[in-house]
Amino acid sequence: ASGMKRPLLLLVVAVSGAAVLSLELLGTRLLGPFYGVSLFLWSALISVTLAALAVGYALGGRMADRGASGTRLATLLLAAGAWTLLAPVLRDPVLIVTDRLGLRVAVLVASLVLFFVPLALLGMVTPIAVRLRTHSLADVGSSAGEIYAVSTLASVGSALLTGFVLIPEVGAKRLLLLLGGLLVLTAALVFLAERRRAPA
Numbered sequence: 001a002s003g004m005k006r007p008l009l010l011l012v013v014a015v016s017g018a019a020v021l022s023l024e025l026l027g028t029r030l031l032g033p034f035y036g037v038s039l040f041l042w043s044a045l046i047s048v049t050l051a052a053l054a055v056g057y058a059l060g061g062r063m064a065d066r067g068a069s070g071t072r073l074a075t076l077l078l079a080a081g082a083w084t085l086l087a088p089v090l091r092d093p094v095l096i097v098t099d100r101l102g103l104r105v106a107v108l109v110a111s112l113v114l115f116f117v118p119l120a121l122l123g124m125v126t127p128i129a130v131r132l133r134t135h136s137l138a139d140v141g142s143s144a145g146e147i148y149a150v151s152t153l154a155s156v157g158s159a160l161l162t163g164f165v166l167i168p169e170v171g172a173k174r175l176l177l178l179l180g181g182l183l184v185l186t187a188a189l190v191f192l193a194e195r196r197r198a199p200a
Contacts (some may be wrong), residue, residue: 004070008193010150012073012122014079015186016125017151018158019118022179023084024049025162026037029172030087035107036097044111052116056123063124064131070197073128080121083184087114088173116162126151 027045028037030067035041063072094113126147133143166175 002060002189004073005193007188008070008134009073009129009132009159010146012125012186012190013129013147013150014154015182016077016122017154019080019084019179019183020049020122021054021155021159021177022162022166023115023122024117025159026168026172026176026179027111029167030091030114030176031046031107031110035110036040039103040107044107045115048108048116049119052119053123056125057127059120060124061128064128066132068128070132070190070194074123074126074187074194075131077130077190078200079181080118080178081187082181083118083121083180084176085180087118087180088176090114108121113190 024045028041031041031045044071091110091114094110095106098109101109130140130147131145133147134140135143162175170178
């Protein structure tokens with residue numbers, strides 16, 4: 001295992017949990033001007049988010065058993081951050097391609113293309129973090145509980161902050177770039193910490 005320090009591990013979990021809800025809410029702003037912030041859009045985004053998290057949890061669980069490390073966590077955050085930074089650029093081509101599909105299918109396909117990959121990558125973080133936090137079979141329950149609690153609390157905080165403050169003040173496109181930047185920065189922190197820890 002990595003021996004990653006607890007505060008840094010919990011920071012990673014909090015950032016990834018916050019990013020999930022922030023991405024879901026930003027999806028309504030990114031796609032809403034074209035499709036309307038309708039029941040279809042919310043249904044598509046919620047379905048894509050949950051499906052992506054399910055895939056992420058499953059893949060992350062397998063990866064955790066093959067070898068959990070801080071470097072792997074950082075790689076996931078970096079990839080999710082890069083995709084998030086690309087989302088505003090990808091939006092218009094995706095809208096053009098999906099335009100002829102009819103509202104319901106178009107909303108679902110656009111949500112999938114723009115948000116499935118980063119959300120699945122963020123979902124993979126949690127089981128790997130649980131593995132890194134767990135020192136023995138005796139504390140697996142409390143480790144998992146702590147990781148999921150931190151992730152979910154960060155999601156709650158992010159939902160409130162994104163919806164009530166950040167989207168109205170900063171705007172959706174700029175916020176997507178900031179969110180992508182935060183994920184990349186967190187990844188860089190973990191890479192640095194892992195390099196320092198590695199024997200020369």
